[in-house]
Each structure stands twice: as C-alpha cells, then as structure tokens.
Amino acid sequence: MDVLVLKAWLNILGSENVLTDSATISATQTATFATTQRVLAVIRPGNCQDVQACVKIANQYKTPLYPISCGKNWGLGSRVPVEDNCVILELSRLNRIIDYNEKLAYITVEPGVTFRQVYEYLREQKSNLFVSVTGSSPYSSLVGNTLERGEGISPYGDRLAHVCGFEVVLPTGECVHTGFGRFANAKTTAVSRWGVGPYLDGIFTQSNLGIVTKMTMWLMPIPKYFQEFICVINDSYRLEKLIDTLQELVLQETIKSNSFTFWNCYKLLSRLGQYPWKLMGEKTPLSLKERKGIERWFGSGSLYSASREQGLAERRVIEQALEGQVDELIFADQDSKSDLLKENPSLGTPNDKTIKSTYWRKKTKIPLQIDPDRDGCGVIWLCVVFPFDGKQIVEALMSIESTVKSSKFEPNIAMSCTSGRSIQMFIAIMYDRNVPEEDQRAMECYERVFQQLIQEGYIPYRLGIQSMNSLPxxxxxxxxxxxxxxxxxxxxxxxxxxxxxxxxxxxxxx
Ligand SMILES: Cc1cc2nc3c(=O)[nH]c(=O)nc-3n(C[C@H](O)[C@H](O)[C@H](O)COP(=O)(O)OP(=O)(O)OC[C@H]3O[C@@H](n4cnc5c(N)ncnc54)[C@H](O)[C@@H]3O)c2cc1C
Structure with a gap:
C-alpha cells in the first residue's frame, strides 16, 4: 500500500486511529470460517466529516475501503472484506444517539451505537418503548444489522420496514440524506419513510453504494399486556400441519410478524450448552434420532396486546387452533412468575445467550468475553426465505437435514415467521475451527446445501462473504x-x- 495514503489518513485521524499492527490486522482478517483475504489497515474516523475526508483520500490513491459498524457479522464473514487488500473503515467511534422521541417512537443513531446502548438509554429515559433486538451480540450495531437486512425479534423485526432518514457518504465523498432529510427545515425526516421522489434507502442496504453514517429506527411501544407461549412437537411429521396453522394465525395478525419462531432440537441444545462430548465418547455428530428415537421441534411465540381482555381472547384463538396439533403448549403472561418473561429479547432486552451457541463444538469452556472469531468457533450461516407453506418447507427441511447429517454435522435450524406470506430459515453449521480439516468439511457441507436450495428455487436472502459470486x-x-x-x-x-x-x-x- 502507498505510504502516502496512510500519511494522508494519519493527518486527519491521528496515529491512534490508523492501525497497521499485526495483532489488529490478524484479528480483522479472522472470521468464523476459513478466509484468505488480507487487510491492509484499519482506519477509525470519528464523525461524518472524517468519513468524507477518508473516502476522498481513498479515491485519490485508488485504495479500496470496506466499511463496518461494530463488525459482529459472525457466521457471514465477521469483519473480513469480500475482496483481498482492502482497508477497513471501522465506524464504532461514531457512537452517538443523536435524537430520540418518546411520543413519535423513534431513535436516531450513528453506526457505532449498539443494541445494548439503546436498551440502556431507553431504560434511563424511563421509556415505554423498545428496540427490536436480534439473537446476535448485544454489542452489534443497529446500522450494521439493518444494512445486512438482518432480522430482529418482535413485530418491528423487519428492519427496512422500520428505518428511515439515512445519512449516506457516497463512494466519492459527497453526503446525501434520504427521505425528507435533504430539506433543511423538514419536520418529518424521522417519521415518514418515503420522502418525496425516488425512494433510496434500499439501495444502500446489501450493496456497496454508500456508507451510512446516521439512521433513524422506529421503536415499538411496550404492550399493555404481554404473553409468551411455547409449544413442542415430538416429531417432524406434525410440522407441516403446524406450519400451515401458524400461517393463518400470522396472516390474520393474531400472531404478529416476527413473533413466532421454530427451533429444532439441535438449535435448542446448542443454545443450552455445549456438545455432550463425554456422553458421545468424543464422537461426532450427535443424532437424537439414533439415541432417543425422536427429533423434537420447539415453537415459541409472543403476544403483544392492547389489554388483558384482548390478550386472553387471542390466547383462546391460538389454543383452539393448536389443539391436537402439538404435544405441549404452555402460556406465560406478564403477571406470572415464569422465567419465560425475564430479561426478554421479545421486549427488547438484548442478551448473549444465543451467541454462546457458537461454542457448541468447542471443548474449552465458554469465556466471559465472547469472541467466536478469536476463539476458533466455526460457524457458517445460511439464510433463506420460503413461501409460508408447510409442504414446501418440510420437503426442503428433509433434504437440508439429510445433507447436513451426511456431512457429519448436526442440522442446527431455526425458522422465523416473517409475515403471513414467508418464513425465514437459518441453517447454522457449527464446528471447531481448531480441528484439522473441519474448515474445509464445513464449507463443503454449506456449499452443498446452498446449491441444493438454489436448484429448488429457494434463493438465499442474505449472503456470507464467501458466496457473493455464487448466485445464478x-x-x-x-x-x-x-x-x-x-x-x-x-x-x-x-x-x-x-x-x-x-x-x-x-x-x-x-
Ligand atoms: C449465533 C448467532 C445468532 C445471530 N442472530 C442473528 C439475528 O437474530 N438476526 C440477525 O440479523 N443476525 C444474526 N446474526 C448475524 C450477525 O451477528 C448480526 O447480523 C449482526 O448484527 C451483524 O453485526 P454488526 O451489527 O456488528 O454489523 P457489521 O458487522 O458492522 O456490519 C455488517 C456488514 O454491513 C456492512 N456495513 C456495516 N456498516 C456499514 C455502514 N455504516 N455503511 C455501509 N456498510 C456497512 C459491511 O459490509 C459489514 O460487513 C447471528 C449470528 C450468530 C453467530
């Protein structure tokens, strides 16, 4: 890399924010699966003007930049750029909450603002609102998650449907504001998504067309009456009908979008603890079909109601609809002492319980400071969307499970009811990167499932860095x-x- 480009960045950002030391470079080059891309440096602007200046310098010296917000894109590439020889533009210093409005229910943030930060901020404000969090790290970014078109828990989980007012630095260094944001005195930038004229927010997500330095996310009111329910089915032969029943409940909005999730038994086990090495005599993979004769599925839903009466009526509708279709059904409401409702991500409390599952196949204990990249946790995510149709989903599940099992990994699968029309499926291949040849075996398994889904017409809606050129x-x-x-x-x-x-x-x- 041209030393002049580094000097130019140093002049603006200072030496503490232009990093080329081997520890930093090696950490940023590491993901939860094998990669070969080299990172040239990490630069850390402190505000939007810095970002603009850094981008102009990058143009002058034709040096590629790879922006990240908090860099927790685990399972999909972490901080590693898609191509070789990029400089990482790390935006975690832009960590201000710029605006918040309790009445109109929004928060405007910079890319370094984390889910934890917003949660704590709202608590300090004694807010009656919450942000839709994810199963990922509390220290991941609202902006980063949105720009990947990630998926949140709770009715505001469809990110793009609940954000607006982007501030974007273009690849040549100019700055634009989407929606009404380009008008100096506009009063509706944070509350109206479309603005006037072409709608632009979408082109800055899942793209390489701009660097987002500010964004508004809408917040959901804490419901007057909240309930959670879990259901269990002992075998997947019941899944098809259950999916179709849920489709009706979600379409008619008794259950709101992103408020019902299915987990298979392997997903649940990996969330509860690590691989049972002793029980398995150090052998992999674990097959509950072989050991117990059944592979259970678990469903969990949340009900957000305007009153107790409404909540109880909704509960009755669900109980009737699920009667005879599930082996267990348990409800808990906000008045009960159930653990189901403690620190609940469905009400915006972020936690690291699901992220701990990345240590599933590790033989070492899960550390206090979770860092799957550093600790050699192998995770490859495959994110795919299906029509909300039991038959199609169960057929696809059978072929996915069979491929993953034949590759000697546990099929770790979750599904979220994104709307009454579609279901998102998350397939995680979890392994230990320190076991020789596991990186290669896991990636081969991922590729097989990926190609199989594409052949069947199910195109992934979000891609890991290894798959940017793999679509038809x-x-x-x-x-x-x-x-x-x-x-x-x-x-x-x-x-x-x-x-x-x-x-x-x-x-x-x-
Ligand atoms: C066990 C587990 C559970 C997970 N659960 C979920 C989940 O429930 N929902 C979910 O969505 N994901 C989930 N993930 C995936 C991932 O961890 C999250 O999506 C996380 O939010 C991404 O990290 P981040 O927010 O720090 O974004 P970053 O890593 O900072 O950003 C992601 C990508 O977006 C681009 N980008 C980031 N910021 C900018 C910017 N300002 N301008 C332009 N481009 C930018 C970059 O290409 C970057 O690589 C999970 C992962 C694991 C391993």
Missing amino acids: PAQDDYGKLISILKQGLDPNNILAPGRYDFRSDWPDQT
Missing part, C-alpha cells in the same frame, strides 16, 4: 442496472468491492 445469473437486465449505478456512484471502485455486487453477469462491466 439474472435472467434480465438486473446486472446492467447495478453496473450503471455502481459505475456512476463509484467510478474508482473503491467501496467494498465485491459486496453484493451483482454486476458479474453483465459483460460490459469495467
């Missing part, structure tokens, strides 16, 4: 459109090369 070619001029946008916005190709960059099938690309 577009059957239309999509690649041309992306190519025109990218060339127009980023003529020097300096921003996040390769990230969701689907120009590859367009012959005219430069």
Whole structure:
C-alpha cells in the first residue's frame, strides 16, 4: 500500500486511529470460517466529516475501503472484506444517539451505537418503548444489522420496514440524506419513510453504494399486556400441519410478524450448552434420532396486546387452533412468575445467550468475553426465505437435514415467521475451527446445501462473504442496472468491492 495514503489518513485521524499492527490486522482478517483475504489497515474516523475526508483520500490513491459498524457479522464473514487488500473503515467511534422521541417512537443513531446502548438509554429515559433486538451480540450495531437486512425479534423485526432518514457518504465523498432529510427545515425526516421522489434507502442496504453514517429506527411501544407461549412437537411429521396453522394465525395478525419462531432440537441444545462430548465418547455428530428415537421441534411465540381482555381472547384463538396439533403448549403472561418473561429479547432486552451457541463444538469452556472469531468457533450461516407453506418447507427441511447429517454435522435450524406470506430459515453449521480439516468439511457441507436450495428455487436472502459470486445469473437486465449505478456512484471502485455486487453477469462491466 502507498505510504502516502496512510500519511494522508494519519493527518486527519491521528496515529491512534490508523492501525497497521499485526495483532489488529490478524484479528480483522479472522472470521468464523476459513478466509484468505488480507487487510491492509484499519482506519477509525470519528464523525461524518472524517468519513468524507477518508473516502476522498481513498479515491485519490485508488485504495479500496470496506466499511463496518461494530463488525459482529459472525457466521457471514465477521469483519473480513469480500475482496483481498482492502482497508477497513471501522465506524464504532461514531457512537452517538443523536435524537430520540418518546411520543413519535423513534431513535436516531450513528453506526457505532449498539443494541445494548439503546436498551440502556431507553431504560434511563424511563421509556415505554423498545428496540427490536436480534439473537446476535448485544454489542452489534443497529446500522450494521439493518444494512445486512438482518432480522430482529418482535413485530418491528423487519428492519427496512422500520428505518428511515439515512445519512449516506457516497463512494466519492459527497453526503446525501434520504427521505425528507435533504430539506433543511423538514419536520418529518424521522417519521415518514418515503420522502418525496425516488425512494433510496434500499439501495444502500446489501450493496456497496454508500456508507451510512446516521439512521433513524422506529421503536415499538411496550404492550399493555404481554404473553409468551411455547409449544413442542415430538416429531417432524406434525410440522407441516403446524406450519400451515401458524400461517393463518400470522396472516390474520393474531400472531404478529416476527413473533413466532421454530427451533429444532439441535438449535435448542446448542443454545443450552455445549456438545455432550463425554456422553458421545468424543464422537461426532450427535443424532437424537439414533439415541432417543425422536427429533423434537420447539415453537415459541409472543403476544403483544392492547389489554388483558384482548390478550386472553387471542390466547383462546391460538389454543383452539393448536389443539391436537402439538404435544405441549404452555402460556406465560406478564403477571406470572415464569422465567419465560425475564430479561426478554421479545421486549427488547438484548442478551448473549444465543451467541454462546457458537461454542457448541468447542471443548474449552465458554469465556466471559465472547469472541467466536478469536476463539476458533466455526460457524457458517445460511439464510433463506420460503413461501409460508408447510409442504414446501418440510420437503426442503428433509433434504437440508439429510445433507447436513451426511456431512457429519448436526442440522442446527431455526425458522422465523416473517409475515403471513414467508418464513425465514437459518441453517447454522457449527464446528471447531481448531480441528484439522473441519474448515474445509464445513464449507463443503454449506456449499452443498446452498446449491441444493438454489436448484429448488429457494434463493438465499442474505449472503456470507464467501458466496457473493455464487448466485445464478439474472435472467434480465438486473446486472446492467447495478453496473450503471455502481459505475456512476463509484467510478474508482473503491467501496467494498465485491459486496453484493451483482454486476458479474453483465459483460460490459469495467
Ligand atoms: C449465533 C448467532 C445468532 C445471530 N442472530 C442473528 C439475528 O437474530 N438476526 C440477525 O440479523 N443476525 C444474526 N446474526 C448475524 C450477525 O451477528 C448480526 O447480523 C449482526 O448484527 C451483524 O453485526 P454488526 O451489527 O456488528 O454489523 P457489521 O458487522 O458492522 O456490519 C455488517 C456488514 O454491513 C456492512 N456495513 C456495516 N456498516 C456499514 C455502514 N455504516 N455503511 C455501509 N456498510 C456497512 C459491511 O459490509 C459489514 O460487513 C447471528 C449470528 C450468530 C453467530
């Protein structure tokens, strides 16, 4: 790398924010699966103007930048850039909560603001609102999660449906504001998503067309009456009908979107503890079918109601609908002493319980400071969306499970009812990166499932850095459109090369 480019960044950011030491570089080059990309440096701007200046320098010296917010994109690439020889633009110093409005229920944040920070801030304000958190780290970023089009727990979990007012530094260093944000005196930037004119927020998610330095996220009111319920089915043959029953309940909004989740037994076990090495005589994989004869599925739902009466009526509808379809059904409401309701992520309390599952196949204890990259936890996520249809989902599940089992991993699978029309499925391949050849075996397993799903017409909706070039070619001029946008916005190709960059099938690309 040109030393002049480093000097130029040093002049703006100071030596503490331009890092090239081997420990930093090696940490940022490490994901939860094998990667080969080299990182040249890490630069840490402190505000939007710094970001603009850094980007202009990157253009001058034609040095590619890879922006990250908190860098916890575990299972999908962590902090590692898609392509070799990038400089990481780390935005965690931009960590201000810029605006918050209790009445209109929104919060405006910079990319370094974490779910934990917002949770604590809202508690300090004695707010009656909460932010939709994820199963990932409390120290992950609202902006980073949104830009990946991640998925949250609770009715506001569809990120793009609940954010607006982006501030974006373009790849050439100019700054734009989406929605009404471009008007100096606009009073509706944080409360109205569309603005006037072309709607732009979407093109800055899952793309390499801009760096988001500010964003508003809408907050959900804590319901007057809250209940959780869990159900268990002892065998997957009952799953098809149960999925179809839930589809009706979600479509009619008795159960709200992103408020019901299915976990298979392996997902639950990995959440509860580590691999039973002793019981298994050090052998892998674990098969509950072989050991116990059954592979249970667990469902958990949340009910957000405006009153006790409404909640109890909704509960009755669900109990009737699920009668005879599940082996167990347990409800807990906010008045009960049940553990179900303690520190509940469905009401915006972030926790690291699910992230601990990344240590599933490790033989060492789970440390207090969780860091799957550092600790050699092997995790590869595959995120795919299905029509909300029991038959299609169960057929796909059977083939996924069979492929994963034949590769000698546990099929660790969860599903979330995103709407009455679609279900998202999260398949996690969990392993120990310190076991020789496991990296390769796990990636082969992932590739097989990935290709199998694509062949069946189920295209993943979110990609790990290893799969940016693995989608089938577009059957239309999509690649041309992306190519025109990218060339127009980023003529020097300096921003996040390769990230969701689907120009590859367009012959005219430069
Ligand atoms: C066990 C486990 C459970 C998980 N559960 C969930 C879950 O429930 N829901 C979910 O969505 N994910 C989940 N994840 C995946 C992941 O950990 C989260 O999505 C996490 O929020 C991403 O990390 P981050 O927020 O720090 O974003 P970052 O890593 O900072 O950002 C993600 C990517 O977005 C881009 N980006 C980030 N910031 C900017 C910016 N300001 N401008 C332009 N581009 C930017 C970069 O390409 C970056 O690599 C889970 C992972 C594991 C291992």
